[in-house]
Amino acid sequence: MTDFRVPTVTPNFWQAVVAYRDRTISVVAANDLPVLAIARPRSLDGASVQDSGPLEFVDEPELAAVLAETEQFRVLTPAELERSFAAEEWPHITRSDVAYWKPATIGEALFNYWD
Known part of the structure; x- marks a missing residue:
């Protein structure tokens, strides 16, 4: 791991940056x-990311398999995160946020920079 990025007010997620020889990704x-x-x-930094859109999810099957071994977390695939968001499937997300921000995908709803 090369960096661990902790949010302040936004975004609503933590990020661990992992460097491989040929690429850098984040969990x-x-x-x-x-x-x-x-x-x-x-x-x-909220000021620089709010204009750049949602996260770009990538497929890293080997890393996903290692992360899934903990059984404490569900590791979502890019295909799952790109599915259309249905609020009734994710009742923990505040309805007023859904109404205001109108997330199109599961990824946008779960990992976002909403205030």
């Missing part, structure tokens, strides 16, 4: 759910 963990995802690293 993101939601603040309020035991879910993980693998994405391209992002700044956690």
